[in-house]
Each structure stands twice: as C-alpha cells, then as structure tokens.
Amino acid sequence: MKINNVILRTVTKLVFFIILTLAVYLFFAGHNSPGGGFSGGLVLASALVLLFIVFDIETIQKGLPIDFKLVAAFGALLSVGTGFGALVFGENFLTQAFDYFNIPFFGKTELTTVTIFEGGVALVVVGVVVTILLSISEDE
Amino acid sequence: MSTIVLAIFIPFFAAAIIPFLYKYVKNIHVGWFAILVPTALFLYLASLIPTISSGDVIVQTMNWIPSYGINLTAYLDGLSLTLALLISGVGALVILYSIYYLSSREALGSFYTYLMLFMGAMLGVVMADNMLVLYVFWELTSISSFLLIAFWYQRKRSREGAKKSLIITVSGGISMLVGFIMVGSMANTWSIREVIADVGTINEHVLFIPAMLLVLLGAFTKSAQFPFHIWLPDAMEAPTPVSAYLHSATMVKAGIYLVARFTPVFGGEAVWFWAVTGVGIFTLFWGSFNAVRQTDLKALLAYSTISQLGMIMSMFGMGSAALYLGYSTESVIYTGSTFAALFHLVNHSTFKGALFMIVGIVDHSVGTRDIRRLGGLITLMPVTFTVATIGSMSMAGLPPFNGFLSKEMFFISTLDISEASFFGLGSWGILIPVIAWVASVFTFVYSTVFVVKTFLGPYKEEKLEHPAHEPKPGMLVSPIILGLLVIAFFFVPNMVGKHLITPAMGGIFPTFAAEGADLGQHIHAWHGFTPELVMTIGVILFGVLLFLTRKYWAGVYSLFPEKRSINTFYGFMLNQIEEKSTLITNKYMTRYLRDYMVYIFTFFILGIGGTFIFTGAYKFTLPENASISNFEWLIVLAMMAAGITVLFAKSRLTAIVLNSILGFGIAILFVLFRAPDLALTQMIIEAVTTVLFLVAYYFLPELDKEDTRKKTKNINLFISIGVGVVFTAVALGVQGNRAFETISSFYENSYELAGGNNMVNAILGDFRAFDTMLEVIVLLIAGIGVYTFIRVRTKKESDQIEDK
Numbered sequence: 001m002k003i004n005n006v007i008l009r010t011v012t013k014l015v016f017f018i019i020l021t022l023a024v025y026l027f028f029a030g031h032n033s034p035g036g037g038f039s040g041g042l043v044l045a046s047a048l049v050l051l052f053i054v055f056d057i058e059t060i061q062k063g064l065p066i067d068f069k070l071v072a073a074f075g076a077l078l079s080v081g082t083g084f085g086a087l088v089f090g091e092n093f094l095t096q097a098f099d100y101f102n103i104p105f106f107g108k109t110e111l112t113t114v115t116i117f118e119g120g121v122a123l124v125v126v127g128v129v130v131t132i133l134l135s136i137s138e139d140e
Numbered sequence: 141m142s143t144i145v146l147a148i149f150i151p152f153f154a155a156a157i158i159p160f161l162y163k164y165v166k167n168i169h170v171g172w173f174a175i176l177v178p179t180a181l182f183l184y185l186a187s188l189i190p191t192i193s194s195g196d197v198i199v200q201t202m203n204w205i206p207s208y209g210i211n212l213t214a215y216l217d218g219l220s221l222t223l224a225l226l227i228s229g230v231g232a233l234v235i236l237y238s239i240y241y242l243s244s245r246e247a248l249g250s251f252y253t254y255l256m257l258f259m260g261a262m263l264g265v266v267m268a269d270n271m272l273v274l275y276v277f278w279e280l281t282s283i284s285s286f287l288l289i290a291f292w293y294q295r296k297r298s299r300e301g302a303k304k305s306l307i308i309t310v311s312g313g314i315s316m317l318v319g320f321i322m323v324g325s326m327a328n329t330w331s332i333r334e335v336i337a338d339v340g341t342i343n344e345h346v347l348f349i350p351a352m353l354l355v356l357l358g359a360f361t362k363s364a365q366f367p368f369h370i371w372l373p374d375a376m377e378a379p380t381p382v383s384a385y386l387h388s389a390t391m392v393k394a395g396i397y398l399v400a401r402f403t404p405v406f407g408g409e410a411v412w413f414w415a416v417t418g419v420g421i422f423t424l425f426w427g428s429f430n431a432v433r434q435t436d437l438k439a440l441l442a443y444s445t446i447s448q449l450g451m452i453m454s455m456f457g458m459g460s461a462a463l464y465l466g467y468s469t470e471s472v473i474y475t476g477s478t479f480a481a482l483f484h485l486v487n488h489s490t491f492k493g494a495l496f497m498i499v500g501i502v503d504h505s506v507g508t509r510d511i512r513r514l515g516g517l518i519t520l521m522p523v524t525f526t527v528a529t530i531g532s533m534s535m536a537g538l539p540p541f542n543g544f545l546s547k548e549m550f551f552i553s554t555l556d557i558s559e560a561s562f563f564g565l566g567s568w569g570i571l572i573p574v575i576a577w578v579a580s581v582f583t584f585v586y587s588t589v590f591v592v593k594t595f596l597g598p599y600k601e602e603k604l605e606h607p608a609h610e611p612k613p614g615m616l617v618s619p620i621i622l623g624l625l626v627i628a629f630f631f632v633p634n635m636v637g638k639h640l641i642t643p644a645m646g647g648i649f650p651t652f653a654a655e656g657a658d659l660g661q662h663i664h665a666w667h668g669f670t671p672e673l674v675m676t677i678g679v680i681l682f683g684v685l686l687f688l689t690r691k692y693w694a695g696v697y698s699l700f701p702e703k704r705s706i707n708t709f710y711g712f713m714l715n716q717i718e719e720k721s722t723l724i725t726n727k728y729m730t731r732y733l734r735d736y737m738v739y740i741f742t743f744f745i746l747g748i749g750g751t752f753i754f755t756g757a758y759k760f761t762l763p764e765n766a767s768i769s770n771f772e773w774l775i776v777l778a779m780m781a782a783g784i785t786v787l788f789a790k791s792r793l794t795a796i797v798l799n800s801i802l803g804f805g806i807a808i809l810f811v812l813f814r815a816p817d818l819a820l821t822q823m824i825i826e827a828v829t830t831v832l833f834l835v836a837y838y839f840l841p842e843l844d845k846e847d848t849r850k851k852t853k854n855i856n857l858f859i860s861i862g863v864g865v866v867f868t869a870v871a872l873g874v875q876g877n878r879a880f881e882t883i884s885s886f887y888e889n890s891y892e893l894a895g896g897n898n899m900v901n902a903i904l905g906d907f908r909a910f911d912t913m914l915e916v917i918v919l920l921i922a923g924i925g926v927y928t929f930i931r932v933r934t935k936k937e938s939d940q941i942e943d944k
Contacts, residue, residue, distance in 0.1 A: 026820075032897035034816040036904065042824040049831050069927060076920045079913050087212075090142075092203045094909045098895035112895055114905040117912075121905075124916045128923030129828060135930045137835045 005054065012054045019047035027122055031110070037118030041125030048130055057138065068134070072127025079120030082113055142200040144214040147184060148267060151177055151260030155253045162249030171239035174252040178231035178259060185224050192221045193639040195646060199269070199333075209330050215269035218643025222482065223266040223390075223397055225640070226489050230389040231259050233618040237497050238381035240615040241504060251291060251379075258284035258386060265394050270330045271320040275313065278358070281394060282309040285386050289378040301374035304710075308361050308371045316358025316398075322351035323405070336404045336650060343408065352406040355398065356415055363395025363449045366423040367706050373442040380500030383438065388445045388496055389489040396449065396485065399456050403478070403648050407460035410563045417457030417557075417572070423450025425575050428582035432589065432690070433697045437499045437509040440586055441492070444535065447583065448488050451576075455481035455550060458557045458572075459648075465562070467655045473556055478648055479661050480549030482641045487542040487629060491534040494622035495590070498528045501615055502594060507605025511589070516599025520608040523616055525595045527623040534626045536587035536683070537580060537676060542629035544676070545663055550576065551672035577675055584683030585690065592687075633663040738856070741863050749866040757873045765875060772812060779805040792837045800830055817900045 023044040030036030051060050083094040091097075098112030154177045162170040191198065198216040205211070216224070235255065242248060261284055264277030283306070290302035320330075326342040327335045335342070342348060359365075364372040375387050386392070399416060406412045427447025434440040459478030465471035501524050502517065503509045518525045530541060537547030554573035557565065601607055610616070629636060642660035646653040653659065667673075686693070702708060728739070752758065782801035789795040803826040810819035848856075890902035904912050 030898060030901045031895075034820050034898065036817070036898070036901040038904070039817070039821050039824055042821070042828060046824060046828050046831075049828065053831065069924065072920050072923055076917055079916050083909075083913060087202055087204070090202070092206055094913065096894065096906045096909065110895055114894070114896070114901075114909075117909060118901075118905050121912065121916050124920050128919050131923045132926045133832060133835060135927045136832070137838075138931075 008054055012050060016047055016051060019043060019050070023047060027118070028115075030118060031112070031114070037121035038125060040118075041122030042129070044122065045126045045129035048126070049133060052130075052133065052137075057134065068127045068130040070127070072124050072131060075120045075123025075125075075127060077120070078123065079117050082117045082120070085113070142202050142214065143184075144198060144200050144216055144267065145202045145212055147181055148212075148214065148260060148263045150181065151256040151263065155256035155260065158252045158256060159249045162252070169239055169244065170248050170252055171235055174256060175232055175235040175239070177256065178228040178235065181263075182225065182228035182232055185221060185228060188216065188221065189639055192216065192218055192643050195643060197647075204273070209270075210272050211270055212273055213269040213331065214267045215333060216267060217647040218640055218645070219397070219400055219482075219647050220266045222486065222640045222644055223393065224263055226393070226486065227259060227262050227266070227390050230385060230489055230493055231255075233493070233621060234381045234385040234389075237384070237500070237615060237618040238379070240612050241381055241500055242379060247291075251288075254284050254287045254291070255382075255385070258288065258391070262390055262394070266397055269332050271324060271332060271335075272317075272330055274332075275317050275320060278316070278362070278394065279310060279313050281386075281391050282306060282313060282362075285309070285375070285391055288382045288386060289375050291379055291382065292377070295377065297374075298377040301371075301377040305371040305375045307714075308368055312358045312361025312368065315354045319351045319354030319358065322347045322354070326351070332401060332405075339405050348406075349409070349411055352402075352409065352412060353415070355402055355406070356412075359395035359398040360419060361395070362398070363392050363453060364423075364446050365395070365419050365450060365453060366426050366446075369423060369427065369446045370707050370710055372446055373439050376436075376438040376442050380438070380496060380503065383441075384493050384496035384500070388441070388492040392445065392449055393452075393485060393489070396452050396456065396481075399453065400478075400482070400644075400648055403456060403460050403463065404650055407463035410464070413457055413460050413464065413563055415457070416460065417454045420450045420452070420454025420457055421572060421575050421579075423447065424454060425579040425582075426450075428579045428586065431586040432582055433694070434586075435511050437502065437511060437514075437590065437594065438496075440511075440590060441495055441499060444583070444586060445492060447579065448484075448492065448535075451550060451579075452481050452485050452488065454572075454576075455484065455553055458553050461557065461560065461563070462649065462652070467652050467657060472652070472657055472659075474553075474560075475645065475649055475652065475657075475659055476549065476661060477553035477557070479637075479641060479645060479659070480546055480553055482644055483549065483633070483637065483663070484543075484546035486636060486640075487534065487546050487626070490622050490625045490629065491531040491541070491543055494527055494619045494626065495531040495535070497615075497619040497622070498524055498531065501611050501619070504615070505606065505611055506608050508603075511593040513600060513603040514594045515597035516595070517608050518595040520599070521595075521610050523610060523620070525591075527616075527619045528595065529591055530623045530626050531619075532587040532591045536584045537679065539665060540630045541626050542633065543626075545630060545633055545665060547580065548672045548676065549663070551675045552670075555671055573675075577679065580675075580679045581682045581686060584679050585687050588683065588687045630665065633665075637661060637663050734856075738859060741859050745859065745862040745866055748870060749862070752866065752870060752873065758869060760872045761875060772809070775805050775808055775812075790843065792840065792843050795843075796830060796833045796837070799833075800826055803829075817898070 023040050026035035026043055027037060027040030028035070030040065048060075048064075082096075086095040086097075087093055089097075094117075096112060096114045096117065098110055098114070100108055100110050103109045154174065158170060158174060161173050165173075188198065198214075200214045202212040202214075235252070238251070238255075242251065258281060261277045261280035265274060265281060268274040268277055286302045286306040289305055290298050292298045293302075323335055323342075324330050326345045326347055327338060329335060361368040372387060372392070376383055378387065403412075424447050427443045427445075427450055431440050431443035431447060434443060455477045459475055459481060462471045462474035462478075465474070499509060502514070502521075505521065505524075506514070506517075508514065534541030534543035537543050551573070554576045558569040558573050560566075560569060599608070638660060645659035649657070649659055728735075730736075779802055782798045782805070786795050786798045789798060803822065807819045807822040807826065810816075810822055887899055887903055887907060890899045890907075891897055894902040894906040896902045896906070
C-alpha cells in the first residue's frame, strides 16, 4: 500500500528548520533558562528522526553524508577534552571558566567553557539517538 | 607550566595524531613522525641529567582529583630518570629499527599508536609519585602490551599470548592496587614520598605485611618472576621490535622499578628480603636452565630475559638488607648490591635490546628462527654476527663488555650476603652464591648456543625460506648503536654510575643519604684475583664443558615434562573457570526478558525494601505534605487508568500509546510543580522513544496471548505488588527522614559561581560536570553497543579472517 504523504513531506521541509532553530535556541538558552545541551541535542535528534521517517533513509543519507557514530565520538571527546583543558591551565579537572566580554553587535556577552562541554553532550545525544535508530531500522 | 608532566602526555598526544598522519601522509613512512617523540623526550630528559646528578629532585604537580588527594605529581629523581632515559632512548632506537622491519602493508597506524600509548604509560609509571596514578599508568602499559602482542591478531597464537599476558599482569596489577589502598589507608596519603617519610609509623601496622605481599605480587607478575613467568615466552608472538622494547628493555622492568621504589618502605623487613631475593634467585636459575632447551631463538631470549630479570630482582632483595641493619659502616656494604642491580638494569637493556633486534634481522633475512635449521650465517651476515657476539658475550658476563662488570658485582653481592648472620642467613645464606653461580653457568651455555647455532657450523640453505643476506643498512643502525653502548659502558662505566645510579641510590636509601653515606661506587674492571673473578673463570670453564657435552645431559629436561608444567596448570585452571562459570551462568540466564525482570525486581524489593526496614525509615509525616489539588488528582487518575489498560492492550501500538500517556502525564506534573527543565526533557524523550518503539516493533511478531502457568502468574503478581508497595513507601518516607544535611544550599548562588541562572544546568555542566561527563560516555557506549550488536554480527559471518 502506497501512502500519499505529500502534505507531510511539504510540512516537514518547513518544520525541520523551525525545529532546528528551536534546538539551537534551547542549546544556548540553557545557561539561564530551561534548555541546555541535553534537551537541545534531543530536539536536534528528533528533527533528524522526523526527516528519516518522512523521507526514506537513503535519500537523507545522500543529502546528509554524516557518520553519526563519529558525531557521537567527537562529542564525547569534546566533553572529556574540556576536562583536560582545565588541567593545562593548572586548574582542577573539569573546572569551567566564564567571563563577560564586550562583543560588537551582541553587547556585553558572557562566554563560558560550559558551552563547549554542553556542545559535546549535545553531539553525543544526536549521534547516539540517530545511530541507534538507524541501526535498528536498517536491520534485515 | 609543568614541563615534566607534559612530557608524560606528549606520547599520548602523538598517539592521537598518528592515525591521521598515517591516513593522509602517504609518501612518508609514519615511523619517521613517531621517532621524533622519543628522540625529543630523550634529549629533554638528558638535559636534566646535570640537575639530577647534583642530587636534586624535580617535583611538579598537576591537580587531578585534589579532594581525594589524587594528583598527577611527577617526581623525577635518579631512579625515575634512569628508567625514563631507557624508555625514550631504547624507544627511539626500536622505532628506527621497526621502520625497516615492518613492511608498509602492515597496519602501521595502529602499531605506532599502540607504541606511543605504551611509551606515555611507561613514562607515567616511572615518574608518578601518586600510587593511584601509578596504578592507572601501570594497567595502561598492560593494555598497550596486549594490543601490541596481538598486533598480528589473525594468528591464534598471538591472540592467546596477548590474552595470557593480560590476564596475568592485570591480576597482579589489581592485587597491587589493593596493596596500594592498604598502604594509603595506613599512611593517610597516596604520595609515595610521604609514605617513605613516615614509614616508621606504619611498619607496625597489622596490614603492613599483607600490603607488602600484594604489592610484590604486582611486581612479580609484571616482571615475569617465577611462577608468573609463563606469559613472557608466549608474548614473543609480538613483532620483534615490540619484544625488544616492551618485553626486554622496558615494560618488564616496571616490576623491578616498583620493587626499587618501595624498597625504602618495605625494605627493612625479613619477609621482603626473602621474598624478593628468593623469588629472584630462583627465577634466575629457572630461566637460564630452561633457556638452554629452547630451539626458537626468540623463546631462548625470552627465558634469558626471565632469568636476567630474576637476577636484578634478587640484587634488589639483597640490597634491602642494608635498610634492616640501619646506617652503619658495616651495613653500607649491602647497598652495593642495589647499585649493581641498577647498573645491570641499564646493561641488560642494551645487550638484550641488541640481541632481540639481531633475532629479528635473522628471521627477516632467512625466514626462520629455529636453531635446528640455522647455521653458518657468519660469512653471509658478518655485521649481524659481530653485534650478536657482543651482545651474547655481555650476557654471559665476559669482558670487555658491560655485562662482565655487573655480573662480577652480582657475585660480590651474593658472597657478601652469604657471610651475613641475620634473617637466618647463617644456615641458608651459602645457597645464594651457589645457585647464582650455577645459573650463570647455564647463562653462559645458552649465550653460546645463541651464537654458535646461528652463525657457526654448516650453512643449510635448503632448510631456509630465503637465502641469507645482510639486511638493509637502516635495520642495522639500532643494534650497532646498542652494541657500541655495550662496549662503551665497559670502558667508561662510571659515567653512568656517577650521574644516574648514584643519585638513584639516594632515593632508594633515603635514611643513608641523610646520614651522608657515600652510596656511589667506583666500578673497576680489574680488581685482582678475587673470589668473583675465580667464579667467572669457573663459569667459563664449566660453561664450555656443559656446552660441549649437552647431548649427554639433555635428558635432564625430560624430568620436567610439559604435562606437569605451570603452563599446563594455567591452561587447566583457565578451562575449569570457564566451564564452571558457564555452568552457573546457564542456570540463571534463561534468555527470557521476563525472567530477568523478575531478578531485577526481586532484588529491588529485597534491597530497597530491606534497607527501608533495616534503617527504620518508615516514618510517614503525611500532614506536612502539601494538599493535592483536583487537577493533580485528575492527571494521576488518568495515568493510573492508562497503566492498568496497558495490561489488556490487544496490539503493541495500543500499548505504546498508553505508555506515552504515562510519560506525558509525568511531564505535565513536572510543569505543575515548576520544573520546566525536567518537563521539557521528558517531553522530547517521550517523542523520541515512541519513534524508537515503533521502529523496534516493526520487527516483532504480533502480540500473542500469554499462556503462562498459574503459579508463575501468581509469583509475578506478588512481585509487582511488592515493587509498588516498596516504591510508594519510599516516596512517602523520603519526606519524613533527613539522614544527611541537605546539599541544595551549595548550589543556590549558581550565578556567582558558575555564571548561569539556570541552576539545573549549572549543576549538570559545572558543579557536577564529572557525573555528566561519565553519563555522556555511558550513552556513547550504549549507542556503539546497539550498533555493533545489530550491524557487526552480519558482517562477521561472511568475513572470517581469524585462523584457528
């Protein structure tokens, strides 16, 4: 049975970017309001999952030739790496640093190493969720 | 900046970069990049020699887990520097050699990555002052050794040798860890220096002797001492550069290093003296005795390494007698033994490294290492022959090579100790020089076998795979350098003695150094017709005699058949463990998920419920709880209804949807109780898991009606009610009990401390980032696990690369 899902496909093409924006927003909002690396990563992953469901896996993999296992591994490396980064500056393992900078256009902005750490978390979440889903669904 | 701490990590960085260099830089052999690391480290460490030889030590600390006193403290004294120079120096030579040894078809990226991992770990072992950090590096050397032995993992013998070495050295490592924890709890510090400083307060402790024995177990397994030596011959399946580097020059010296490092802690005890000396001297004999019967050149060298390690070990044992006696002019004589041990440690690395490389060259050139097929290579491979002779004669203890000097010093030590009267040496002491001498005769015999069988006699080309020829000049550079060092150390031994070994002695005998004793020795090649010279002459005479008559006494070896060897016992033990544990595992692993659920929930009831009753936590203070609004009742009732309906669902899809009601209900409750972060996360997770369920259910059969027996059903009912009761009781009990101070006040000013207003994320990413980091890694492992379970299985069937 062939299902006609033109509407779903059209809506997805648009909604995908809205979800992506939400993911990025949640990621950065996490510092001061609800959100953060884990939820941002999950939203990003669910956006990808939506793509995989609506279009078939081959099409998406052609357009997005990313090995999600590597994404997850890179994320873990990033998170652990920030821990060791602190050591290089003579601080304790995983000490996070933050400060406020005046950046043109953005004004006074807080920059912090937690963002890198959380970025790693988000990448692991995206990578693992997509990897698990793809491996299960591609099993013959 | 802590340059020395960084020096430990440089090989690790290199290990991370090498795979990329291997992949993207095609026209340069990746070994040329790898060789830069040990060369640079060697030059840097060598530049520290003047500082160290003037008696200073360098201590640098990098905080790791300061709240538990676990820090990366690099402690560089004479002992560490000697070992570190060996690691980097021999490392550079071995890499140079391996560039010509390994063909470019091999997985060179992995090879050099493992080698760099090993180098970093080994530098960590010899420089770490913190016992737990030392342990971590210690096990890393075991793991990298495992990877290197199994480098040709297609061969069954490589895999088994790797497994054997890992099992033996890691079991020893774990017992060493227990010993460290005992020492740490006795001395209240993890720092070896601090333990040494207050050894006087801990040596009466009841755990002192157990801790010592456990640490020794670690040292003995790593340094292949009898009866743990069985892994070393099997480790010879590794590529020859690895054998030369790990299994003769550096890694097996880690156990010896540990004994030396802990001599000031445990050295004053009779148990230590007898354990280290006894095991060492017996290993010396057993290794040399067995080396003679080997027909594989590498196996011969493996047993010879075992024997030489035993010799060094026994010298450290004999030297510890000085600590027992305390500082006096008579006791200083025993420190000479430790001096000789350190000197021989360096010498052994030079000549054994060279010999291993020679075996590699022979193997590479003619395609076999079997002495029954070799012979007559002297005219075809004259350079190789020369280096082999230098190495072997040094090993046998002949002048003018460095082995002669340390062997003579060894004889002096055994004679000195045999005249002592403490530790019950009066009656047994005489055995030590006798065994040492007999073992040296065998050492002479196998050294002769090595040279004569390979290079002299008839040349049998029909038995060889390739005709003999000298290897590429590049391959000869490293053994020649080591061979020259063997000779150089004979003529200027005091350069090593004064600048490296004397400062090392100060670290091993700190109480003596504090008294101002002169622990250094002036090494002489010639000191008249002394007893030790007579012993050497005797070794040569009897050695030649035994070599010539070995046909007639070889029958002795049939007294030790393979059937009754330790190897067989080890295999038997391993088989038994495997069989019995399979038996037990099969009893409860039924492959039914519902059985596993029963285990988990029964444990939950017993564990949590038991704790609950045991601690008397059933103090419910319901009146203090907030009142429940109608809206909350409504959500909870809906969730209950959904929960019960799941049981009666006819299709899987219905079950999933009902399950989601539970999840979203919880999310709404989170909103009501003002936890937006949790609500957000819960909702996204619900969405993703639903998709996951759908994908997984696609592969499952239709939901069947359960046909379980009445009895099972009743048990299940009982368990599920039990879980519910325990859960509810715990939820209610939590409010009424405060076993600890609340820690929430710590997080209150997250904005000042972590710069973020979202306290939840400040906790996740900053205050308790360690938890988050580990969780992330667990998630990654789970993801890779799912992937491999599903994807790799199908691949393996078609692509069988492992032989049997």
